[in-house]
Amino acid sequence: MRRIRITVSYDGTEYHGWQLQPGLATIQGVLEQILGGIEGRPVAVHGSGRTDAGVHALAQAAAFDLTNPIPVTNLRKAVNRLLPPDIRITSAEETGPDFHPRFNARAKTYEYRIFRGEVCPPFERRYVYHHPYPLDEDAVAEAAGLFVGAHDFAAFAAADQTDVPGTPRVRTVFSSAAWRDCDRLLFRIRGSGFLKHMVRNMTGLLLEVGKGNLSPDDVRERLATPAAFRPGPAAPARGLFLISVEYPS
Amino acid sequence: MRRIRITVSYDGTEYHGWQLQPGLATIQGVLEQILGGIEGRPVAVHGSGRTDAGVHALAQAAAFDLTNPIPVTNLRKAVNRLLPPDIRITSAEETGPDFHPRFNARAKTYEYRIFRGEVCPPFERRYVYHHPYPLDEDAVAEAAGLFVGAHDFAAFAAADQTDVPGTPRVRTVFSSAAWRDCDRLLFRIRGSGFLKHMVRNMTGLLLEVGKGNLSPDDVRERLATPAAFRPGPAAPARGLFLISVEYPS
Numbered sequence: 001m002r003r004i005r006i007t008v009s010y011d012g013t014e015y016h017g018w019q020l021q022p023g024l025a026t027i028q029g030v031l032e033q034i035l036g037g038i039e040g041r042p043v044a045v046h047g048s049g050r051t052d053a054g055v056h057a058l059a060q061a062a063a064f065d066l067t068n069p070i071p072v073t074n075l076r077k078a079v080n081r082l083l084p085p086d087i088r089i090t091s092a093e094e095t096g097p098d099f100h101p102r103f104n105a106r107a108k109t110y111e112y113r114i115f116r117g118e119v120c121p122p123f124e125r126r127y128v129y130h131h132p133y134p135l136d137e138d139a140v141a142e143a144a145g146l147f148v149g150a151h152d153f154a155a156f157a158a159a160d161q162t163d164v165p166g167t168p169r170v171r172t173v174f175s176s177a178a179w180r181d182c183d184r185l186l187f188r189i190r191g192s193g194f195l196k197h198m199v200r201n202m203t204g205l206l207l208e209v210g211k212g213n214l215s216p217d218d219v220r221e222r223l224a225t226p227a228a229f230r231p232g233p234a235a236p237a238r239g240l241f242l243i244s245v246e247y248p249s
Numbered sequence: 250m251r252r253i254r255i256t257v258s259y260d261g262t263e264y265h266g267w268q269l270q271p272g273l274a275t276i277q278g279v280l281e282q283i284l285g286g287i288e289g290r291p292v293a294v295h296g297s298g299r300t301d302a303g304v305h306a307l308a309q310a311a312a313f314d315l316t317n318p319i320p321v322t323n324l325r326k327a328v329n330r331l332l333p334p335d336i337r338i339t340s341a342e343e344t345g346p347d348f349h350p351r352f353n354a355r356a357k358t359y360e361y362r363i364f365r366g367e368v369c370p371p372f373e374r375r376y377v378y379h380h381p382y383p384l385d386e387d388a389v390a391e392a393a394g395l396f397v398g399a400h401d402f403a404a405f406a407a408a409d410q411t412d413v414p415g416t417p418r419v420r421t422v423f424s425s426a427a428w429r430d431c432d433r434l435l436f437r438i439r440g441s442g443f444l445k446h447m448v449r450n451m452t453g454l455l456l457e458v459g460k461g462n463l464s465p466d467d468v469r470e471r472l473a474t475p476a477a478f479r480p481g482p483a484a485p486a487r488g489l490f491l492i493s494v495e496y497p498s
Contacts, residue, residue, distance in 0.1 A: 009368075009370055009371055010371055011371040011372055011374075056371075056372070080368065085369070085371065085374040086371045086374065087371060088368050088369065088370065088371055089368070090368050119258075119325075119329065119337050119338070119339050120334070120337065121258055121337065122258055122259050122260040122305075122334065122335045122336060122337055123260055123305070123376060125260075125334040125335065127372060
């Protein structure tokens with residue numbers, strides 16, 4: 001049995017997220033179906049983590065076990081021929097039997113893209129949140145920087161079914177910044193791990209800061225006393241990209 | 250009655266081209282339906298020319314007459330609210346009663362995008378022709394330059410129903426070049442006007458030159474003695490963009 005590690009890029013528009021869901025189109029479900037066909041029996045594909053319905057990935061990491069001796073380059077080509085064009089395997093390699101894309105991940109980077117121009121180009125429409133209205137982008141940038149560090153991000157996370165209410169949900173953010181790139185306002189965050197809806201909730205809060213409804217101090221408060229706040233509002237899924245997942249080399 | 254000139258950007262993937270066709274989704278058809286609703290009676294929208302099914306436009310030019318006194322900025326916003334997100338009016342202005350987007354056009358520019366990387370990113374899939382196989386790109390560039398000048402382009406055009414067979418179909422190409430931009434091979438051509446399928450047939454021929462099936466001399470021959478050749482093969486529509494339409498200022 002070989003363990004294969006893959007990098008997957010996808011346009012999440014037409015999918016109910018990464019995670020397998022019976023009767024619904026998901027990235028994991030499509031990959032498992034195709035790999036199961038090649039292997040001749042069910043293949044479980046493990047991702048570095050879930051992405052929500054409509055969220056995109058430049059480079060999601062995943063792994064699975066295969067007995068089929070097909071060389072990895074041929075495997076990548078064969079799977080890409082069978083995949084719909086909105087999902088692509090960009091790399092495939094053999095890895096050790098201990099590699100686990102979720103438990104071994106050291107860092108993940110997400111980017112949220114807000115289109116600020118008055119008219120959203122048709123070619124961007126699936127890949128940005130169009131917000132042409134006034135925003136104090138300096139305040140957004142200031143607030144974005146506040147996420148850096150080890151914090152209890154419970155005020156930015158959707159409740160998880162396995163969570164005991166009130167349990168601290170500490171994650172470490174290594175870098176967090178927002179900046180303007182032509183017509184786009186970008187928010188990029190790199191951290192040890194992310195809670196469900198965390199980046200979209202962060203972006204939603206940054207937009208409230210930009211609109212003047214909240215201040216950077218309100219963001220500080222949510223980080224200091226998370227139990228006093230409910231998460232949200234979440235920014236729409238279509239502006240969010242999983243950019244990369246990092247592993248020890 | 251006012252004449253309004255608009256610039257329209259569209260993702261042509263879901264449309265049967267610009268031109269009105271009964272029972273089919275077309276760009277012109279969608280615009281006429283929405284403008285007719287605003288005006289309260291049929292509105293004819295005239296474009297600078299047709300684009301084929303699946304072809305995109307960064308900036309198609311069009312015009313129509315309206316009695317409704319709505320300011321042009323409000324008109325643009327109102328129409329964009331009613332349009333599907335894959336069609337956007339990027340500008341609207343009042344123009345003189347003599348302006349005609351087809352007859353007054355001085356030059357048009359098209360770009361054809363070929364993705365050369367081995368794996369086509371999901372986000373590009375609607376907007377490029379994926380050709381990861383070997384190509385002599387220097388030969389492609391050499392052949393692309395041969396289109397410059399006034400030539401009978403009959404060997405690059407689909408037959409037009411109104412055409413008498415054998416009639417010369419002279420157009421003037423002002424500039425024509427192919428070059429590599431990261432993973433993309435781009436072919437950009439600016440001319441006085443273009444025949445049906447002309448840019449896609451040119452691109453198809455450039456690909457044959459790149460594959461070594463034809464030489465730049467074969468392109469010269471098709472320009473010198475067009476009657477001896479049948480047009481084609483045409484490159485797929487999805488890689489083609491109408492970039493701009495120019496008018497006397």
